[in-house]
Amino acid sequence: MPKSWNPETKPHKFCPGCGHGLVLKVLGDAIDELEIQDKVVFGCDIGCSLLAWDFFNCDSIQTHHGRTTPVITGVKRATPDRIGIAYMGDGGGYAIGSQHLVNAATRNEKITVILVNNTNYGMTGGQMAPTTLPGQKTETSPYGRDPLDTGYPTLGPEMVSAIAREGAYVARGTMSNLRQLKKFIKKALQNQIDGKGFSFVEALSSCPTNWRTNAEATWNFVEKDMADYFKVGEFKAPAKEEK
Amino acid sequence: MSDKPVQGEKRVFMTGNEVVAWAALAAEVDIMYGYPITPQNEIMHYWTRMAPKFGRKFLQTEDEISAGFTTVGGVMAGKKAFSATAGPGNTLFQEPMSMAEMMRIPTVVVIQQRGGPSTATVIYSQQEVTMTTFGGNGEGFRVVYSTAGHQDLYDYTIKSFNTAWKYRFPTFVLADGYQAKMREPLTIYDPAEKGIEMVKPEPFVGRPGMPGVDRPTQYLRNTYNTEVELYDAVMDIAKDYEAAMEDLMEWENFMTDDAETLIVAHGVVSRAAQGALPELRDAGIKVGHFRPITLRPFANEELRKAAKNAKKILVVESAYGQFLKLVKEALYGMDLPIETILRPGVGITSEEIVARIKEGR
Numbered sequence: 001m002p003k004s005w006n007p008e009t010k011p012h013k014f015c016p017g018c019g020h021g022l023v024l025k026v027l028g029d030a031i032d033e034l035e036i037q038d039k040v041v042f043g044c045d046i047g048c049s050l051l052a053w054d055f056f057n058c059d060s061i062q063t064h065h066g067r068t069t070p071v072i073t074g075v076k077r078a079t080p081d082r083i084g085i086a087y088m089g090d091g092g093g094y095a096i097g098s099q100h101l102v103n104a105a106t107r108n109e110k111i112t113v114i115l116v117n118n119t120n121y122g123m124t125g126g127q128m129a130p131t132t133l134p135g136q137k138t139e140t141s142p143y144g145r146d147p148l149d150t151g152y153p154t155l156g157p158e159m160v161s162a163i164a165r166e167g168a169y170v171a172r173g174t175m176s177n178l179r180q181l182k183k184f185i186k187k188a189l190q191n192q193i194d195g196k197g198f199s200f201v202e203a204l205s206s207c208p209t210n211w212r213t214n215a216e217a218t219w220n221f222v223e224k225d226m227a228d229y230f231k232v233g234e235f236k237a238p239a240k241e242e243k
Numbered sequence: 244m245s246d247k248p249v250q251g252e253k254r255v256f257m258t259g260n261e262v263v264a265w266a267a268l269a270a271e272v273d274i275m276y277g278y279p280i281t282p283q284n285e286i287m288h289y290w291t292r293m294a295p296k297f298g299r300k301f302l303q304t305e306d307e308i309s310a311g312f313t314t315v316g317g318v319m320a321g322k323k324a325f326s327a328t329a330g331p332g333n334t335l336f337q338e339p340m341s342m343a344e345m346m347r348i349p350t351v352v353v354i355q356q357r358g359g360p361s362t363a364t365v366i367y368s369q370q371e372v373t374m375t376t377f378g379g380n381g382e383g384f385r386v387v388y389s390t391a392g393h394q395d396l397y398d399y400t401i402k403s404f405n406t407a408w409k410y411r412f413p414t415f416v417l418a419d420g421y422q423a424k425m426r427e428p429l430t431i432y433d434p435a436e437k438g439i440e441m442v443k444p445e446p447f448v449g450r451p452g453m454p455g456v457d458r459p460t461q462y463l464r465n466t467y468n469t470e471v472e473l474y475d476a477v478m479d480i481a482k483d484y485e486a487a488m489e490d491l492m493e494w495e496n497f498m499t500d501d502a503e504t505l506i507v508a509h510g511v512v513s514r515a516a517q518g519a520l521p522e523l524r525d526a527g528i529k530v531g532h533f534r535p536i537t538l539r540p541f542a543n544e545e546l547r548k549a550a551k552n553a554k555k556i557l558v559v560e561s562a563y564g565q566f567l568k569l570v571k572e573a574l575y576g577m578d579l580p581i582e583t584i585l586r587p588g589v590g591i592t593s594e595e596i597v598a599r600i601k602e603g604r
Contacts, residue, residue: 006455038453041320046466053464057455059448061319062464063312064342070309074316075448077302078274078324082449103305 002028004037006057013051015122017218019175019205020048023116024055026182027085031058034189039083041075043068045092048122052087066097069104069113076111083192084111091121094130094154101156105164105198112188112199115156117230118207126210130154133229138210153229160200161235167197170236174204176223177232184234196238204230248297252432259422262393263327263353264289265431266400271441273322274300276313280332281365282420283355287327307332311339311352318348319463321446323404327353329420331361333371333378340413341379345465347480348447349407353400353416355423358588366420368588369510372565375417376539382477384484386414386491387539389509393429396422399536401434401441408442410487417538419561421511421590484540492545493536498524499549502531504600507546507570508559509535511590516559518593523600530600538566543573550579557600559584559591 001007005028014020031037040058044050045068053062063071072084093101093115101113120138121127127140131153135144161170169191173181181203188199204226208218248268257265263286267275275294277287291301304310310326317324328336333354343350356371358364377383386406388399399416407414434441447463454460467473497517499505504523508516513534523530533549535542550556556579560566563585571581584591584599 006460039449041448050464050466053466054460054462057453057460059450059454059461060463061316061448062462062466063315064338064465067308067312067339067342070304070312071316071319073302073304073309074276074313074318074324075320076316077276077300077313078317078320078322079446079449082320099305100309103309 002032004028004031004056004058006054009054012055014048015209017206017208017215018048019118019203020052020116022175022178023114023181023203023205024052026178027114027185028056029182030186030189031056033186034193036083036189036193039081041072041082041084043072043084043086045088045097047089047091047124049087049089049092049116066092066095066100068092069097069100072111073104073109076109080110083189086111086113088113088115089122090115090117090119090129090131090154094156101160102163105160105168105200108165108167108197110192110195110197112192114185115200115202116205117156117202118205119226120207120210122207122210133225155230156202157200157235164198164236167238168236169197169199169238171234172202172204172230172232174222174227174232175206176204176219187237191238202230204232247433248293249431249433251436252430254428255431256426256428257393258285258424258426259393259396259418260285260355260424261289262396262429263400264293266397267325268293268297268299269431269434270401270404271323272299272325272404274302274317274324276302276304276310276317276324276326278304278307278310278328278332280307280329282357282423283327283329283353285423286353307335308338311336314350315339315343315348318350319447320449321444323444325351325353327355329355330357330359330371333374337374337378340385341381342465343413344379344381344384345476345480346463347411348413349411350413351403351407352413354418356417356419364588366424367561367590369419369512369561370565370587371417372538372562373568375415376569382481383539384412384480385539386410386412386537388416388536389538390416390418390422391511391513391534392422393427397429397431401439405442406491408444410491412484417510419511488540491537492540492542494542494545495534495536496549497532497534499531499533501529501552502549503529503552503554504557505550505553506530506532506557506559506596508532509538509566512559512561515591515593515596519596519600522597526601528600538569541569541573546570546573547577550574550577553579555579556581557584559596561586561589561591563587
């Protein structure tokens with residue numbers, strides 16, 4: 001268990017098979033390895049991400065629908081020596097909070113945004129999300145998402161890397177490759193520590209509850225369907241950051 | 244870095260927006276988060292010109308939702324933070340201010356009311372009374388000061404930071420476009436020299452030490468697992484709010500002791516009411532005026548005292564009955580006829596008030 005986790009709140013509250021626990025595991029490891037536990041202000045959004053409100057032994061703020069990015073921006077602007085982490089889902093980051101994500105990236109806010117993409121709105125009962133794949137069935141796309149009717153899934157890191165400038169770090173990892181995801185998250189945090197610019201990591205994650213999948217089908221969806229559409233890798237990294 | 248922005252007392256002639264910026268500097272504000280909207284823009288204009296000279300900061304956000312939430316973040320980080328807005332911006336501010344209300348975050352927001360709902364009428368109204376006093380999806384545990392002019396703007400902008408940090412309720416300075424844009428004389432001062440001690444801000448998050456080891460980890464949330472948990476949280480806040488109400492309520496009485504006609508007005512309209520009194524008194528009419536300074540909490544009992552000899556009430560406001568609702572609630576059960584001058588978006592002169600009272604006799 002990462003040192004920065006709050007053991008009193010474990011086992012955690014996420015559904016069995018949910019990816020949040022794994023993403024938060026590598027985030028915890030990254031916080032430990034960078035030795036920033038006492039500097040982190042962790043913000044979480046609504047939806048399933050809010051269940052992380054007492055996950056770490058780090059000062060935490062659980063905020064409103066889509067508003068984690070501005071809250072953490074406010075903290076960071078007021079106290080630049082803090083490490084601000086905004087943790088959210090695809091709904092919070094790409095739908096209701098998208099203008100905050102876009103503008104924080106444009107302004108190159110020195111914060112780290114970690115967005116967990118599970119292609120649906122988990123906590124509200126599995127409705128279509130900005131990231132729902134074409135053909136994917138959800139409660140509000142019961143016959144499968146038809147892109148001609150509802151558009152195509154949001155490609156977050158692609159969008160952010162297109163608008164982010166000098167010093168920004170942008171990557172997409174997946175819960176099916178935690179070693180790599182940890183590397184991305186660690187780089188994203190290091191980028192903030194170095195004061196270089198906005199850092200953004202999308203993490204592909206699972207929602208077996210609302211996907212109505214068994215263990216094997218869940219894994220296939222994450223590893224094949226999602227990774228086919230959402231390309232894993234680094235999209236933007238400051239030129240001199242390789243160490 | 245320069246010394247104190249305001250030293251000693253100084254007689255000045257300024258616009259209201261400039262006054263607010265000076266008052267925020269004098270109140271030792273660290274950072275302003277803002278988004279442009281008329282008629283409050285010059286608060287930001289003056290702030291951005293002066294703030295760097297005194298080591299203060301500014302962030303222009305992407306919208307008012309963000310301005311509100313960044314303000315919340317700045318306050319949680321332990322800084323004196325504020326914002327200013329109006330009209331549709333005030334609408335968007337209700338979401339972050341609901342969070343501030345439930346989480347007891349001492350935010351300060353200056354509202355320069357304009358006409359509703361969106362574009363065009365950008366200068367004056369008193370149409371943001373309901374939204375500012377009870378907006379948001381909570382109970383309206385906030386403090387709202389309604390200012391009537393520039394000295395008020397200076398005094399209450401300074402005071403709002405102390406109120407917010409002492410009682411931990413979101414605090415609003417509710418002015419309007421006339422006050423924002425017009426120029427009038429006032430005295431600015433260093434609060435310390437007036438014996439006003441500014442409450443020091445404290446961090447909610449990011450205190451020194453290792454969380455969970457040297458000190459408790461701060462978990463700030465507004466998610467409640469059960470309705471009963473929410474009930475308990477709200478009732479705790481309600482108790483604190485009610486305990487603080489006595490200290491918070493402010494009002495002014497003008498010739499109310501023997502008043503048979505009581506004019507009730509707030510904000511800049513109060514000045515028209517004050518202006519109407521001498522002429523009406525000269526004409527032998529026993530008229531008085533009650534001005535609530537805090538619209539939330541509202542000094543219900545004080546209004547009832549002012550109305551004790553009244554045969555009728557005249558409510559005057561530049562809105563269609565938003566202030567009237569507060570007055571009616573305060574006077575519930577007194578069985579007094581209430582007349583009104585309701586002018587949404589339009590200014591009201593003392594001549595109009597005089598004429599109405601004379602014709603109504």
